[in-house]
Amino acid sequence: MELSGLQIFKYLPAAKKAEHTNCKECNCPTCMAFALKLAKNQVNISSCPYVPDELREKFLYSQKQPQKTVEVNGLKIGGENVLYRHEKTFVNPTSLAVILDLAKHGWQEKLKRLENFEITRLNEKFKVDLVILKNCKEELSTNLRTIKEEDFLNLPLKNAGCKDFKTTLENLINIRTRAIKEKNENFEDPVYVYIKSGKDLKDVCAEAGGYICKYANMIIFEDFDEALFATLITLRQNIFTDPQKPLQVEAKIYEFNNPDENSIIFMTTNFALTFFAVANELENLNVPSYLVVTPADGMSVLTAWSAEKFTAKVAARTLEKFKLAQKVKTRKIIIPGLLAHMKKELEEEIKDFDIVVGTVEAYEISNFVKNM
Ligand code: SF4
Secondary structure, three states, X not given: OOOOHHHHHOOOHHHHOOOOOOOOOOOOOOHHHHXXXXXXXXXXXXXXXXXXXXXXXXXXXXXXXOOOEEEEOOEEEEOOOOOOHHHOOOOOOOEEEEEEEOOOOOHHHHHHHHHHOOEEEOOEEEOOXXXXXXXXXXXXXXXXXXXXXXXXXXXXXXXXXXXXXXXXXXXXXXXXXXXXXXXXXXXXOOEXXXXXXXXXXXXXXXXXHHXXXXXXXXEEEOOOOHHHHHHHHHHHHHHOXXXXXXXXXXXXXXXXXXXXXXXXXXXXXXXXXXXXXXXXXXXXXXXXEEEEEEOOOOOOHHHHHHOOOOOHHHHHHHHHHOOHHXXXXXXXXXXXXXXXXXXXXXXXXXXXXXXXXXXXXXXXXXXXXXXX
């Protein structure tokens, strides 16, 4: 575990009211300031000549990376620091790799399917992370990230696979736990598991899902299936989000179904989950519409309102910035039902539009629009 500023401070002269208290030799105004900066790695521990050996040892141990990071043509594997995402964050998503055996019949078709596979989830584009080339004697021309099998086997990665799913999962948990808790060098290499061909797709999905949750750094598949990869990538994206960074979309005016100057206008904040819920409804409505998305640091509407990230002024500024009043003849903006209490406030600030209170839930939008 990393040391906090307070834990560091306990070892410094100021905490013991000893000689050199707040002497500033480290270029910090106080020992406490030094401790806080050291906890964030903003100063070098050697800047203070009075750090006791015990603190130096503890600090160096706390800095030791529990799991190595291995890089393959820009793909980062491993480098994890925690057992649970809420402790800090997971660093590098489980890589999903596929074996391409050039000695096997039909490899060209498999390569084409791998090349054509791309999905977009929450504004991120995903492809297969790595293709491991088996029996590849010459360079293969492809836009995918590839590595020859013999080079892959020389990477400092360990195969964590055991005889069945249960023991493999137990092995993965044991390796990660010992790497993180003990910082044991025998467990510091990132790990992969291998899923052989010919298994039932549902079983493969459940098995790989388990390995993504706990704690494979890479899964290598002998077979490739687009639906399986789309499912696993979606699961992986949920697990490898940074809990300290809310998912957000760009604050701007989004258009659905070719809107014109008479189209209806909705407004919400840039919290990704709210945005996609509303955007899906608007897209499926088959009614031309605009969605004004205000900047709110990725907060949902009520959180943004309580944190003063969604205010009447912010809403007015967003409309001004994108010159919506000049673009449309519509003079009504539909706000989320959860912000009904802001109607008057918004009307005072937004002179060009009337404010209409919309629905609390996104799924109610369709009925709301039909009844308008
Ligand atoms: Fe405190 Fe050491 Fe900095 Fe002096 S050099 S202020 S003792 S942290």
